[in-house]
Amino acid sequence: MDDTPQSSRVSSTDQDAHARILRAALTEFTQRGYKGASTRGIAERAGVNEVTLFRHFGSKLDLLRAAVEQALMQMKIPQDLEPYLHGTLEQGLSQFISDYLLQVTAQSDILMLGFSEAFSQPEISDLLREFMWKMRGMIVRYFEAMRERGAIKEGDYPILAHIIMTSLHGAASMRKRTPIEMAQLSDERLTGCLVKTIVDAYARYAPDSPIHDTQLT
Amino acid sequence: MDDTPQSSRVSSTDQDAHARILRAALTEFTQRGYKGASTRGIAERAGVNEVTLFRHFGSKLDLLRAAVEQALMQMKIPQDLEPYLHGTLEQGLSQFISDYLLQVTAQSDILMLGFSEAFSQPEISDLLREFMWKMRGMIVRYFEAMRERGAIKEGDYPILAHIIMTSLHGAASMRKRTPIEMAQLSDERLTGCLVKTIVDAYARYAPDSPIHDTQLT
DNA sequence: TTATAATGCAAGTACATACTTACGCAAGTG
DNA sequence: CACTTGCGTAAGTATGTACTTGCATTATAA
Structure with a gap:
């Protein structure tokens, strides 16, 4: 009750969820590998509910693709x-x-x-x-x-x-x-x-x- | 019914199970990563029952350790x-x-x-x-x-x-x-x-x- | 104010998988 | 023969996790 999930959302430099999830996904995937990374963990790191992750990217694999694509673009x-x-x-x-x-x-x-x-x-x-x-x-x-x-x-x-x-x-x-x-x-x-x-x-x-x-x- | 598990055991140059499991583990771990590799898959590749694997090495992690150690020794x-x-x-x-x-x-x-x-x-x-x-x-x-x-x-x-x-x-x-x-x-x-x-x-x-x-x- | 979009939350489903237990079989060894 | 050792088979437990559904909440825009 003390710390609302909103606080973490605000603390994450208030980017939109999409970008935060992408960044979180990349580091989680990198550190733990595709299998080792969990959508729950990525969502937590992004300061976002797990469901939001799926609403944005559909599946874990699609999230990986998006993260890689974006990173290579940069x-x-x-x-x-x-x-x-x-x-x-x-x-x-x-x-x-x-x-x-x-x-x-x-x-x-x-x-x-x-x-x-x-x-x-x-x-x-x-x-x-x-x-x-x-x-x-x-x-x-x-x-x-x-x-x-x-x-x-x-x-x-x-x-x-x-x-x-x-x-x-x-x-x-x-x-x-x-x-x-x-x-x-x-x-x-x-x-x-x-x-x-x-x-x-x-x-x-x-x-x-x-x-x-x-x-x- | 046709191909008994014994056949595959014999086909694997009849090494003892221990060595076969180690080799199978190494390639599975390499190809799929630690998380991605399954004990079932390793056992199949070794032509061995999954239980045998655990009897020999106790746990998946210990198997990894043993495989790595042996490989580095060589x-x-x-x-x-x-x-x-x-x-x-x-x-x-x-x-x-x-x-x-x-x-x-x-x-x-x-x-x-x-x-x-x-x-x-x-x-x-x-x-x-x-x-x-x-x-x-x-x-x-x-x-x-x-x-x-x-x-x-x-x-x-x-x-x-x-x-x-x-x-x-x-x-x-x-x-x-x-x-x-x-x-x-x-x-x-x-x-x-x-x-x-x-x-x-x-x-x-x-x-x-x-x-x-x-x-x- | 109302509608829409984006999110959180709670709960649940389906499935893979690490690991266990109990039992039977065969071969070698005393 | 009895005993051990190594393995197979069957079945089960527990857990993590991808993904879903339904509903409540907030903010923004018409």
Whole structure:
């Protein structure tokens, strides 16, 4: 009698129920998996009655779909390579990778969910794979643009893109899951090492001499 | 009436029930997650009655623990670096990485399970983290040994190890989960690109001239 | 004021599933 | 033979949970 359910509704920044349920669903699904998450739990977390959840989304599976769809929509794939083609190879690559890592970290919930639920929810993993595919294509195109400018050597760009994506994704998910910091796996350190390695391995000219600053663009 | 349960028991290479249940449990847990897997399903897959499962392992959770423990036991971490310190940097690194990839691919079930169930089953993820930690230490020690021999430059070896592990793990899990081959992500291509990148980036001498063949060891 | 839409609440249904109990059968072992 | 050990079979219990239904409540808009 003391605390009315309304209080919790107001406390949740007063978004409409729809959005609150979506957010709650995503975190519950992520933390507990699809099977492990309960509609009751999601409703509680959203500060909403369980019935409202069903009125909005019909079924648990539809809720999952909606949550994933919405989350992937928010995940922006850089459509334009221009910003990353200025300056040194190192500068461009750094910017590119840290931008990507930002996205991955922010949306690591949905990525992890997609990975862990890939087997049981094919449609979800399709969405995810499509995203990964696009992202990979983007990175490959970035490398090709760099090669056309004479900044980097030939290489197995798709695999290189895969390495970049998986190591960033692995770091993001590890940071989410494990209480301890797996060896101070900071964004800066990771991107730094990744960029340095790629630059040292693929830069056409000695990486220490910033030759290409003017040439690029 | 036609096919007695005995037939399936015999067909399963006649291992004792214990081992068959463990194997069945691992794949079921991996494919469906802990919650998603049912003791009934595991028992069926093992060609065993559900009661037998409980008689052997007591509870579903204990079965999970046993399955994970056994799987991690089978996963060998190379204790001796010697074999990888002979020959070129490229040769040693190739061998090291492909050996590791073999392990990861063979045991990707348990790794994936550990990752996806990390949140709900802390003890499982502890086991997994311990393994990853050891493995990372191994790679780092390998790089340090190489540096002491003057074969490679300084670098952020722990992060480098992380990049190697995550990209290999990412590839293994991707291959398991997705029907399509994510861009012909073959072992050879992946290790090749990984090794080439690292060699090009960190070899002390021009990677094309195999100077160090005799010096190493 | 009245109608409509969105929500809460209480209760219930149907079903999957972890786990138990009790009993019977067969094989090996003393 | 008697005894144990391992397993199958049948049946049942308890619980969680997705989803439904019916009704009361509040706020907004006509």
